[in-house]
Amino acid sequence: MTTKELRKLPADIYDSDPVRSRLGRTASFQKRLWLEEATISGSPPELKRAVFHGRKSVRWGSTQQVRVGRLRERSARVTTFVRCMSEESSSSRKSLVFLGTPDVAADVLDVLLEASQDRNSLFQVAAVVTQPPSTRGRGRKLLPSAVEQRALDKGFPSDRIFSPQKAGEEPFLEELKDLKPDLCVTAAYGNILPTKFLNIPRCGTVNVHPSLLPLYRGAAPVQRAIQDGVKVSGVTIAYTVRALDAGPIIAAEKYEVDPNITAPELLRTLFKKGSDLLLREMPFVLDGTAKEKAQEQDHSKATLAPKVTVEESWLNFDEPAEILHNKVRAFAEWPGTRARFLLCSSSGETQSIELKVVTTLVNSLSAESLPSGGEVSLVRDALVVPCGREGADCTYLEIVKLQPPAKKVMSARDFCNGLRGQKLLKDSKGAPLSSVYMAA
Known part of the structure; x- marks a missing residue:
């Protein structure tokens, strides 16, 4: 104008x-x-x-x-x-409520807010729902979730941002009813949605889930998929029902998984693809045709992806190198992976040391360059650790980056330069083999 x-x-x-x-x-x-x-x-x-x-x-x-x-x-x-x-543009748009909590969910919110700015947009974001502020960081300060902070940074009205302890709280449900939402969209919200909630939006509630459902239902689909070493993953847009990630599938998109990608990297990629997929399906969700064409999941093929625990972070070198490499990638952001080694001085004295393993590789070295025996060696720029069985079945984990106690992340070469003649031996005695998670 x-x-x-x-x-x-x-x-x-x-x-x-x-x-x-x-x-x-x-x-x-x-x-x-x-x-x-x-x-x-x-x-x-x-x-x-x-x-x-x-x-x-x-x-x-x-x-x-x-x-x-x-x-x-x-x-x-x-x-x-x-x-x-x-008046025309305001009255014709559908009301959408977004629910999410971490950074990747904030990226989805960005896409929805940007799309709603288009003059031909079919929807407007009426409210944002997220988890309550939590204490985190070195100062243990009470901070809002990434989604709440992103919404505020974008100028979203604070009185339209809700952070109930539980999504079934009556005061919250009453406020949600007053908004008369046509659709609710969830992305890593992290809170159970009761039936009372699911009955409110006219077009239902849809979820952006970073796996190919019915595989990896649950809180940690990307971490568990990488831990299992999958070569193909993906993202699914599905209706939310009371059962965990078991609703009818609106659309899904596959994605080839790089053998060295970490969980945070893959998670962000899948949510980005999920955002685009959601926008493509939005017209059909809002006019009801998506619900008619949605495919029921084959529940007999469902697998679970439970939360990762700190106890799972230990690396045991009696396991094959590829399993350990997948574990390092899966737990890259949290809880990280740890391993115990023995420092052996020239006089024969040994000292146990715990290292945080940050970046690893497998199968990148030629057979001629691999060390013989069970000693840990520096080959090129990697700390090479023999894993699994001895002999022909032995595999090698290449540690590229690590973090010693009370120090910053460093390269394997810099760490070895600081050993001053001490030898490094693997120590599997203190690292448990047992894991809470059983691979699918």
């Missing part, structure tokens, strides 16, 4: 009190303007949608006093201000 068109807007959108309002017909939209308090009278009651100005929101009502932030020269904020005057 041009400046001339802006000046021709009806007079009733301006405050009758020129002292309180600095937006008038003669105002130049080429300069910085301040809108401090403006009473919008005569606006249709349907125009009760949020418009974002930095971190502050404007809600338009029939006669409602609002507070607006700074408006700069003919920016996107002016365009948004004018667009909110369109």
